[in-house]
Amino acid sequence: MNSARSDELHDPVDGRSDDEHDGPRVALKILVAGGFGVGKTTLVGAVSEIRPLRTEEALTDVSVGIDDLEGVAAKRTTTVAMDFGRITLRDGVAIYLFGTPGQERFWFMWNELSRGALGAVVLADTRRLTASFASIDYFEEKGTPFVVAVNCFDDADRYESNEIRGALDIDPHVPVILCDARRADSAKKVLVGLVEHALRLAGAAPAGR
Ligand SMILES: Nc1nc2c(ncn2[C@@H]2O[C@H](COP(=O)(O)OP(=O)(O)O)[C@@H](O)[C@H]2O)c(=O)[nH]1
Ligand SMILES: [Mg+2]
Numbered sequence: 001m002n003s004a005r006s007d008e009l010h011d012p013v014d015g016r017s018d019d020e021h022d023g024p025r026v027a028l029k030i031l032v033a034g035g036f037g038v039g040k041t042t043l044v045g046a047v048s049e050i051r052p053l054r055t056e057e058a059l060t061d062v063s064v065g066i067d068d069l070e071g072v073a074a075k076r077t078t079t080v081a082m083d084f085g086r087i088t089l090r091d092g093v094a095i096y097l098f099g100t101p102g103q104e105r106f107w108f109m110w111n112e113l114s115r116g117a118l119g120a121v122v123l124a125d126t127r128r129l130t131a132s133f134a135s136i137d138y139f140e141e142k143g144t145p146f147v148v149a150v151n152c153f154d155d156a157d158r159y160e161s162n163e164i165r166g167a168l169d170i171d172p173h174v175p176v177i178l179c180d181a182r183r184a185d186s187a188k189k190v191l192v193g194l195v196e197h198a199l200r201l202a203g204a205a206p207a208g209r
Contacts (some may be wrong), residue, residue, distance in 0.1 A: 024088055024092050024094035025091075025092035025093070026093045027094045028093060028094070028096065028118045028195065029095075029116055029117045029118060030095055030097055030098070030118055030119060030191060030195075031097075031098050031099075031113060031117050031119070031120040032044055032098065032099040032100065032121050032123065033100040033120050033121070033122050033123070033132075033135040033138075033139070033146075034121075034123030034125075034132045034135050035124075035125070035128060035132045035134070035135070036131060037125070037131070038123040038124060038125045038128075038132060038151055039123050039125070039151040039181035039182075040099040040100070040181075041083050041099060042151075042182055043121070043123065043149075043151075043179075043181040043187045043190075044083040044084070044085040045083070045085065046181060046182055046183060046184045046186075046187045047087045047097070047187040047191065048085025048086055048087060049085075049086060049088060050085065050086050083097070083098070083099030084097065084098055084099070085099075087188065087191065089192075093195075095191055095195075097191075098113050098117075100113055100135070110138065114144060118194075118195065118198050119139075119144055119145035119146055119147070119194050120135070120139050120145070120146040120147075121149050121190055121191070121194055122139065122146050122147070122148050122149065123149050123150075123151050123181065124148055124149070124151065124168070125151055125153060125156065126150060126152075126153075126157060126159055126164065127153070127156050127157075129164075129167055129168060132148070132168070133168075136148070136168060136170060140170075145194070145197055145198040145201050146174065146194070147174065147175040147176070147177055147190065147193050147197055148164070148168060148170060148175070149179045149181075149190040150176065150177070150179065151179060151180070151181045152178055152179065152180055161176035161178060162176075174197075175193050177189065177190050177193050
């Protein structure tokens with residue numbers, strides 16, 4: 001499954017990947033956030049070229065009443081700490097992905113996780129937009145560049161990105177990208193969208209910021 005993806009990462013000159021030289025030239029850290037069950041673990045798993053490190057546990061009776069399971073009937077596992085993955089772009093840029101824990105009882109980890117991050121992808125499910133409000137508030141308050149990636153679940157109604165922007169009440173400059181978190185190409189587009197957005201913001205920021 002990973003072979004097609006790693007092929008395009010190979011150096012056209014000698015066929016070796018960046019990892020076999022001296023590693024990627026630039027490493028970026030990106031957070032993947034959003035409410036419980038919006039597809040964070042799925043997205044990190046879909047794009048990661050290394051086997052994603054996951055700390056998942058079967059949802060047990062213990063988390064009933066603690067984790068908000070409303071509207072996520074099919075979900076059987078929960079990410080206890082975080083997801084971690086890596087994707088190398090063609091030009092020697094490695095992106096390290098950190099899926100933030102969805103449950104409110106792990107919020108204390110967010111400040112640590114967000115240190116040094118280029119930006120964040122906030123995943124959203126249109127059937128439960130409120131689940132992603134807290135993530136949006138958090139990054140707005142911190143001034144962390146973020147994009148909203150709407151994970152288009154099969155059985156969810158489709159909306160235009162502008163309708164979603166209005167419902168989420170986010171600034172007009174924040175990109176809203178429709179995606180399928182299960183598909184590597186789709187998830188990769190979201191990441192590229194975030195990198196471009198963060199670069200635009202950095203370019204627009206006054207010198208010294
Ligand atoms: N149909 C569909 N199911 C998805 C999609 N993304 C995630 N899922 C499923 O939704 C559930 C929750 O996804 P998960 O990645 O664990 O959510 P997380 O809590 O944000 O990490 C899982 O059972 C996934 O298989 C999607 O794009 N479409
Ligand atoms: Mg998860």
